[in-house]
Structure formats: C-alpha cells, structure tokens
Amino acid sequence: MPPDQLVLWAGLVIGLAFGICGQISGFCLMSGLRGWWVTGDGRKVRAFALALAVAIVGSQMLEAAGLVAFSSSIYVQPSFSLVLTVLGGALFGFGMVMSNGCGARALVLLGNGNLRSFLVLVCLGIAAYIMLSGLLAPVRLALGQWLSVTPPGGGSTIGLLATAGLDPVLGRWLLVGILAAGLAAFCLLDPRFRTDPIAVGSGIVIGLLVPAGWYATGVLGADDFDPAPLVSLTFVAPIGDTLQYAMLSTGTRLSFGVVVVIGIFVGSLLTALMTRRARLEGFTRARSMLRYMGGGALMGTGGAMALGCSIGQGLTGLSTLAVASFLAVVGILGGAALALRGPLRLAPPEP
Amino acid sequence: MVPTYIREKEDDMPKAPTASAVTLSRRTVIALTANAATLALTPLGALAQGGGAWSRVDEALAIVGDADPIAEGVVLDLPAVSEDGSTVPLGVSVDRPMQQGEFVKAIHIIAPGNPYPLIATFNFTELSGRPEVETRVRLNESQTVIALVELSSGAMLVGERDVRVTVSGCLARADTYDTANLFTTRVRVPESLAAGESGEVLTMINHPQESGLRESMDGGLVPKRLIERMDVTLDGEPVFSADLHRSVSSNPYIKFFMTPQSGGTLDFTWTEDTGETAHESAELAV
Numbered sequence: 315m316p317p318d319q320l321v322l323w324a325g326l327v328i329g330l331a332f333g334i335c336g337q338i339s340g341f342c343l344m345s346g347l348r349g350w351w352v353t354g355d356g357r358k359v360r361a362f363a364l365a366l367a368v369a370i371v372g373s374q375m376l377e378a379a380g381l382v383a384f385s386s387s388i389y390v391q392p393s394f395s396l397v398l399t400v401l402g403g404a405l406f407g408f409g410m411v412m413s414n415g416c417g418a419r420a421l422v423l424l425g426n427g428n429l430r431s432f433l434v435l436v437c438l439g440i441a442a443y444i445m446l447s448g449l450l451a452p453v454r455l456a457l458g459q460w461l462s463v464t465p466p467g468g469g470s471t472i473g474l475l476a477t478a479g480l481d482p483v484l485g486r487w488l489l490v491g492i493l494a495a496g497l498a499a500f501c502l503l504d505p506r507f508r509t510d511p512i513a514v515g516s517g518i519v520i521g522l523l524v525p526a527g528w529y530a531t532g533v534l535g536a537d538d539f540d541p542a543p544l545v546s547l548t549f550v551a552p553i554g555d556t557l558q559y560a561m562l563s564t565g566t567r568l569s570f571g572v573v574v575v576i577g578i579f580v581g582s583l584l585t586a587l588m589t590r591r592a593r594l595e596g597f598t599r600a601r602s603m604l605r606y607m608g609g610g611a612l613m614g615t616g617g618a619m620a621l622g623c624s625i626g627q628g629l630t631g632l633s634t635l636a637v638a639s640f641l642a643v644v645g646i647l648g649g650a651a652l653a654l655r656g657p658l659r660l661a662p663p664e665p
Numbered sequence: 666m667v668p669t670y671i672r673e674k675e676d677d678m679p680k681a682p683t684a685s686a687v688t689l690s691r692r693t694v695i696a697l698t699a700n701a702a703t704l705a706l707t708p709l710g711a712l713a714q715g716g717g718a719w720s721r722v723d724e725a726l727a728i729v730g731d732a733d734p735i736a737e738g739v740v741l742d743l744p745a746v747s748e749d750g751s752t753v754p755l756g757v758s759v760d761r762p763m764q765q766g767e768f769v770k771a772i773h774i775i776a777p778g779n780p781y782p783l784i785a786t787f788n789f790t791e792l793s794g795r796p797e798v799e800t801r802v803r804l805n806e807s808q809t810v811i812a813l814v815e816l817s818s819g820a821m822l823v824g825e826r827d828v829r830v831t832v833s834g835c836l837a838r839a840d841t842y843d844t845a846n847l848f849t850t851r852v853r854v855p856e857s858l859a860a861g862e863s864g865e866v867l868t869m870i871n872h873p874q875e876s877g878l879r880e881s882m883d884g885g886l887v888p889k890r891l892i893e894r895m896d897v898t899l900d901g902e903p904v905f906s907a908d909l910h911r912s913v914s915s916n917p918y919i920k921f922f923m924t925p926q927s928g929g930t931l932d933f934t935w936t937e938d939t940g941e942t943a944h945e946s947a948e949l950a951v
Contacts, residue, residue, distance in 0.1 A: 446749055447831035455832065505940045538851055539918055557745070564746025 317537040324530035328523050329577015330415055332547070336422035336578065337585040339516030343363070343624040344410045344419065357520040359499040363548050366629055367497035368521025373546075373633035374490045375486060376525050378483075382532035384634040387544045388621055393464035394638045397457050402500070402619025403627065403645020405612050406550075411653035413609025414663045416624045417549035417617070420610075423573060425582025430665055433603065434610035439554040441614025446551060454619060455651040471635045477491050489635060499512040523547060524633050531570055546633075548626030550617030594665070602665050620645060684852075702862070711843040717808040718825050724782045725775050728813050732821040737761060739824025741801075741812050752806045752828040752914040758797035759822065769796035771815040776912055778808030780878060781939045785913040792904045794924025796862035801914040803876070804830045846871045848943040852933055868893040868895065868906075869916060870935050870943060876911040892917050894936040899949065902931035927951050 327611075335341060346359030376382050384390050410416040413434045415423065420431035421437070445448050467473025475485035496499065501507055507514065525547030535542025551570025560571050586592040597603045617623045620642040622631050628646060631639030653657045717736055719725040723927050740759025747753045768791055774784040787798045791911070796814070804810070807829040816823040849871040854866030870892060877889025898903040905921050917935075929950035935943045 451832045539869050539920070562745050568745065621758065 315397050317535050318540070321530055321542045321570055322568055324526075324534055325573035326548070328526050328530065329574040329579075330581035331519065331577075332523055332576040333419070333422060333425060333581020333583075334417065334576070334585045335516050335519045337425060337582040337589075337591070339512050340567065341422075341516045341520055342415055342419040343646075344415050346645075348411075348654055351651070351654050355506075356504060357507045357513045360504055361397050361513040361520075362628075363497045364501045364514065365521035365524075366519030366632060367494045368518055369524035369538070369629045369633040370490055370497075370635070371494050372522060372525030373528055374486060376528055376532070377634075382528050382544060384470065384636070389627070389631040389634045389635055389636040389637075389639050390469045391471045391636070393462055394469070395442065395458045396461040396463055396641065398454065398619045399621075399638050399641045400648075402581070402616045404620075404649035405534040406620060406623055406651025407614025407646040407651075408653045408658075409609045409614075409616060409644075409649075410624060410665075411609070411610025411650055411660055412605045412612060415552050417613060418578065418625050421553075421578045422582040425579050425584075425592075426586035427592045429594060429596045430606055431603075434606050434613075435553055437610030438550070438608045438614040438617075439557040441446040442550045442554040442613040442618045443558070443614075445615050445618035446554070449519070450615070455621070462488040465637045469637055471554040471555050471637055471640070474637060477480070480612060486635075502596060520629070524629050525572075527570075527574075527630070528633075535570075542570065546630045547574065548630055549590070550626060551576070552615060554614070596598075597665055598665070600626070600661060605663065607665075616649070634644045640655075682840075689805075694782075698794060700769075702811060707733060717811075717823060718777065719775070719811045719823050720842065722777045722811065724777075725811055725813060728773050728775075729821060730803075732819065734821040734823035736823050738824075739812050739814050739822050741810060741824045741826035743801075743810060743828050743829075744825050745842065746829045746831065748831050752788070752807070753804050753828065753830070754799070755802050755810070756799040757814075757824070761822065763947075764818070766817075768793075768817050769814055770817050771799060772796070772814040773815075774802070775785045775811040775813065776802065776804055776805045776808060777811065779804065781876075781913050783910050786908040786910075786920075788906045790903050790905065792899060792902065792923055792925060793921060795922035796805055796921055798907075798948065801918050803912045804828060805912075805915055806830055820848060838931060839883035848872065848935075848941075849936065850933065850943050850945040852945050852947055854931055854947045854949055858925060860951050861924060862924050863922045864895070865922050866931070867918075867920050868897075868933060869918045869947075870895075871889045871916055872935075872937075874911075874913055874915045874917055875911075878911070889938065889939045892935050893938050894934075896934045896936075897921075897923075898932045899923070899925055901932075904931070925949060925951050 340358065341360060341361055342364050346362050349355035349357065350359040358510060377384055413420070417435065417438050420434045421433040424435065445454050465474055466477040471489060471530050472482055472486050476482045501517070505557055524546050530543065531542045531546070532544045548571065548579070554577045556572045559568065613623065617626070620627060622642060624646055627639050627642040632643060655659050669844060674787035678712045719729070719734065737800065738759055739869065740760050741757045743753065755774065757772050771789065772787045775782050776784055786804050789796060809825050811828050812824040815898070851869045852865040872892050873890060875887050875890040876935050877886060879887045882889045891911065892909055894909065895907045896903070904923050907919055909917055928949050930946045931949050933945045
C-alpha cells in the first residue's frame, strides 16, 4: 500500500479507537476541570493527566529512537507570538466551558445523538477557517507580529535546557522523568481514581493514541519524495478541514486529520448503538443555543490562534515538549478557570 | 507531418483574417478570428479557444507563436484550494489519441499571477512514453494556471485550471538553509521493465530554489539561487529534461515516465544557475 493511503487507514483506526474510548469513558478536559474545581470529582482530570504522562513518554521515546523529529511539527516553533499563543489558548478554554466540552468531546457526543454538538462543531470549524484563511486571517497575521518571542534552543524545552549547558539526552529524560512522575503521582495517589478502571483505561488508551498518530504520519507516511506532514491528534483545523472536504472533495486531498475526525464520530456512534446510549437531544431554550454557538466560535477562533485545542496543544503539543505548547496550555487552563470559577463564572449549562 | 484531424479543424477556421493580418498584434488576430468564426458558425469549442486565459498572457503568446492551441485533452491536476502557496502539487497529463509517430515534445507551465509567470518547461522524447509529469510549484495568489503542450507535429494543445490560494498556516521560515544536505539527490526508478512498458521515475534534489524575491529578516532580498535544468539520459540518449524557473518549489521534485526499448544506465544531471552541477545515476533493467 502506498504511504499516503497507509497514513489514512492508520488515522481511521486511531479515530475509531478515540471514539470508542471517548464514548465509554466520557474523556474530557472540560468535564475534568469542572469536576475537580466545582463538583469535587477529580477522576476525569486525572484521566487527562495520565493520558498526558503516557503521551509524553511514548512520543519522546519515538523521537529518541530517531523515528520522528518534532522540530518539523507545527508545535516546535523557533519563534512565536505570545498574544496568539496565550490569548488564543484562553479564548479556547473559555469557549469549551461555554459549549460544555471541547471539539473532540463534541464529536464523541454527536455519535450518541447530541445535536447540540453538531451546532458547536459547525461553528467551531467555520470560525477556525475564518481565522486561518478567511476574513480574520489578516488580523491573525498582524497579531502574530506582537510580543513575538524567540526562545533559545529552537523552540523546544530540551533545546532550552541544552543552551543552559545540559546534555540534550540527559535533558530529555530529566524533563520526561519529572513531568511523567509528577503527573503519575497526581493521578495514582488518588484512591478514587486508582479504583476506577474505566478512568485509568481511558487515560492510557488516549495517551497511547498520541504517539500512534506521530508514528502513523512520521514513520508510515515517510515517503522519500512526498513525506506526510508530521501531525497527531488535534481538532481545530481538522474539524474545519472535514467541513471543507465535504464541500470540495473533488478538488482537495483527504488528510490524516479529516479521517481521524470521521473515525471518532463513527467509533462513538457504533459504541452508542451497541450500548444503547444513542438518543437524540437538542436545545430547549434559544439562549442556550446562543451560548453553545458562541462557545464553538470562541474555540475555533482561539484554537486557530494558538495552533491547537485541549487535545492538540494539551496532549499532542505537550508531548513534543515545545515551549509554545506549555504557554498555550497555561492559556487554555486560564480561560477555563475564568469561566468555571473566576469573576466571569458561567452558570452550569441548561440546554 | 500535420495530423489530418487537426488540419480539418484548422480548415474550419476562416484563414483570411489571419493571413491578411500579418502586421496586426496577436490579440487582434484572435479577436478577428473569433468574430469570423462566429459568422462561419463553427462549433462552440473553437470559439472558446479565443477566450482562453492563455491569450491574455504575454509569456504564453511568446510560446504559442503562430500555432493555434486546441483546448482539448490536457489535464491539469491541481488542488482547488491550497493553504500553502509555497508548495502546491501540480500534475499535467495529455489524454488524447496521438497520430502515428506523433508525440508530446514539451509541456510549458505558466502562472500568470506570479511575478515571473513561466514556471517550467518539461521536454519529452520518444523514449519518455507517457506524456505525464508531476512537480510542486509556488503560486503567489489565486489564479488560472496554464499548461501549453507542444506536439512533435507542430500542433499545440492548451489546458487551464483555476486555483485558489489562501494564506499559509505557518509563516515562520528560516533565512538560512541546511547547507550540509545541499545538492543531495534522490531518484527512484522501476526495478525492471518489459520492453515498451512505461515506468515512473521520481527525482528530487535538496535545494532552496531561492527566487531572489524573498525578503530576509533584515529587510534585504535573499539572493537568487536556482536549479535551472535537469537532464536525464539513457546510455547517453536524451530521455527527458526540464527547464525550471523561480516558481518551482524548494527541493525541486519531478516525476515523469519512460518507455525504454532496452536497459542501460540512466544519468541524471541537475544544473544550478551558478553552473554548479549534481549527478546521480541508476541502472535500469529491461
């Protein structure tokens, strides 16, 4: 099979696995943060933390083995704008609380018949494209010039430590060790999380899907003459790409991100049908519709600015140990905190 | 020799205005020809030729010369929307039955919206077999890309395709390039072919293909540095060659086909505008 098709099939399998796992476990950073900060249930946020630990270890092992080079991914940027990265992250974080879940969660929910997520996804995809290449693209480019920083070491935290005199190999494993041990301690020291096999399982599976995505595009897609772009799980541009592909497929090529999006929906739908969870749900109040639409638009806009969502920067970006990803995640958590418990606190959604 | 069906088509077109308008500009000639064609109630296809985008592009007119391009059989494969104008995959193939002994001599690619519209010229021989080529190009803006196909009979075909180019997601680019890998070449040839069977050949060279138009960080222009030519020979016999210009993407990539009757050594030569060259060779079993 030619490499480009192999990448697409691998993407479909990864999407299906994400969809099945997401439908069974309800894996979601937003629900995790709401549980942790508001309702006092820290299991889902720990599932996310465990996924992050697994993603970092797996991805860094791939790079250390010389199979992929994250410097060619979009996350490791030699210079980036603080405004786009942090503000974009914050807009995304606020938006995901408004619409009660991020883009990936909306795809999973759509699979069990939640039509509210359909509206969120359409708004997210269109807003992302408005910001990436449409009406607001000039604004994004102009903002990109502001507060631009060029961290020493080429944009990776390993490189940053190397400029401080630390050996890159030692630096990599030191960082991975500290991050993974810290995250694992946060998860596994909690008895409620430890004794919840679904939460633990979802963290491990989703975490493994990140290096699986790197492997699919970086190793399976490594054609000498036409290498696939190095990407893994992310859900802002790909949701827009999926809408675009539906409309322009005769003139565009199918990409890894689009098949992952399709795979998640199909995987979630099949799981919901088999477990009899599928049920059509919509809005009962026009005001909530406005709130969900606004959330989708903020996620699309912010995600396009920060180059990723709670999964795209929060798991995939951090797994590369890119400096920009750490800042984007600070933005996402900050935006979510504002909406969940800050002065801009939003009421729990009533669809 | 001019194939009969082309001659028939030409006979449909009234010759008088063209013949009497030697001193007129090409554009006027086309307008006159088109008007006359309307009067003569020629098929709509002939009318459409006069209105093609190529007729308004000086670079295309220079190549066309006195020929009368037929808008038929040229398939330009380009994405409808491209988010990265710096590397847009482009394929051209000629899907049209050829007369005995007639073959595609050259394909010219023109992007009228680029500062230097002529992107590349691909030269074929009888050894090239299938008239099909693939590469990656730079497109400055949304535009109609033109492919002009020269046949060995002297006839000419034209194909056009609209492309929309949007701003790129990733604009950060380094000013310096990896000098260690400069001029590293890669080729992929079929392991073995039956005599007369056509096989695809992929070629690539690591090169920045600096257009001389790109601004560096300090505001100046990065000096021009281009791979201008690629030649492919089989035991000294020319198979395929390409003239590359500023709008070919960095790390020039070319895919073409060949239909050898016997095996031998394929030699690839790339020539930079400084005169420096890179070589690669591969054995081909037939």
